[in-house]
Amino acid sequence: MKIYLALTVVSLKMYFRNRQALFWALFFPLLVMLIFGMMNFDGYNAPSVAIHDESESEASRNLIKALQGDEEEVLKVSTGTPEEILHDLEFGESRAAIIIPKNYGVPGELAVLQVTYDERYAQERAVISTVLKQVTDGLFKEYAAVPDEYLVENSINVNESLIQGQGQGFKGWLIPGIAAMAIMQTGLFTVVFSLVRFKSQGVLRRLKATPIGAAHFLAGQLTTKAIVVVLQTYVLIIVGALALGVSVNTGRLGAWFDLTVLALLGGALFIAMGLAISGWAKSEETAAPMANVISMPMMFLSGVFFPLSVMPEWLTRWSQYLPLTYLADGMRAITVEGATVTTLGDELIGLTLWILVVFTIATKTFRWE
């Protein structure tokens, strides 16, 4: 019995010292549980509408508030310029674009709300249309102090129109995200695993004894990874589009150039991150969990598998600045939203800033031996 206990204690010690095993046994499942637990998968999923408010009056603000609902979310509301809200509708980010006119809430005037729907989503159109009718009716009665039992002709009119959206639905949305995630995985893990191995085996030291030195070798390694990243992006997008039956914006030849630029930027970012980690970590045992701790949350928080909009706002407020979010958003904009590298703004700035930060860290932590 004593021997058994002693052996069990030793074995437990060995297990808990193996951080990688701990990661997969505990940290990873917990992470998945927490992240998926925060998603609002069951219950009423409020359709999203994008609003442009020309009136900017107290009345229009009340209308927006009423559309959002009091306790329970009725509609998910975002605001923007007329171009932005139409773009959101066209590419599936929202299900309706609403323009509140200047004369909304001006006494004696007939205000007409301009509402545009994506004709592909009839069910959500019906929900939004009903909500609009009820909310505008209710608000009008409140302003005019009409008793509930009277039915009045609505003086807030709703003018509805339809467009054919271009978004590719979830599948088209998923492909560029997964391609972005794959860039992260290649950048981080192939660099971490090969470099830490070369380092611990002394391969880099041996190279340092040659007149060319290890820096050239490293440059060759990184170039290889960059080529892999670009090729893998092509393959994932082509195969994904064929297998899932969606058309990505690849009819345009320039899209491949744009994708290459983004893949290289993303590759540079995550390869540098891999360098930083492998400089930090002393052995493969510590490098792998570190790479996982960094990549795993990003995988779920950067809108790769599901949109950021299903996550609570306190979380997306931060996760929108993650490097993978910028890369996934950029790749998505180019493949399904018809953007080009020159029209990408935030994504390019975000990626560039991250590259600068991570390269600075990498040059500080990287060691040859």
Next chain:
Amino acid sequence: MIDPVIIANDIRKKYEDIDAVNGISFQVRRGEIFGMLGPNGAGKTTTVEILEGMRNADSGEAVIDGINVKKDPTAVKSIIGVQLQQNAFFDNLKLSEIVGMYAQLYETKVDPIEVLSRVGLEGRKNSKYAQLSGGQKQRLSIAVALVNDPVILFLDEPTTGLDPQARRQVWALVKKIRDDGATIVLTTHYMEEAEELCDRIAVIESGKIIAIDTPNALIDQLLATGFKPEKRLREATLDDVFLNLTGRDLRD
């Protein structure tokens, strides 16, 4: 000394508070096998790495074949061959590819098969590094150190961990390389290796050279002090017994 190919002059190197190398000076003659002996942590490897241009000395001067190591480490690296204590090569390259890659790092072209045949590995040109035995790995690392036809070959514990047969083969190889015209600097803790191979040896202890001479002269000096070994040596050693029983042929 006439025509010294290595001149080390008062080399010092500190790691934090430890004097790893504490004022080492010596010269190596062209064409000799020079041994550096000493217990682990005595400063052999650090000294060798300073000569190889892989580490900077805190002070002192090292000149390799007329080139100041501190001023032009790259020029030094291009005329020396280096075998490190821990020699790892890429697992997923063939031996011929490893040799070819290193030749490119020295910007020379070699016939990998010819280089491998110098160490008796031509038959394994298509093998991967991980498939080699300990002795073969050592021979490969010597082959790689020979790709640039070095003036000086540095061998850091070349036979540690090898069986007696493989060790003897490495010894024969080292002698052959010397006979082909190279100067060899080797570190070891095997005294029979130093006695067998080295023309001169330096004994290093706590970062200093405490003795430097030919093996025979050092033994004579010891005997002159009236030293008597505890056990009288017999005509043969256990090493001879082992080799007589198991043969001199290599097992790999």
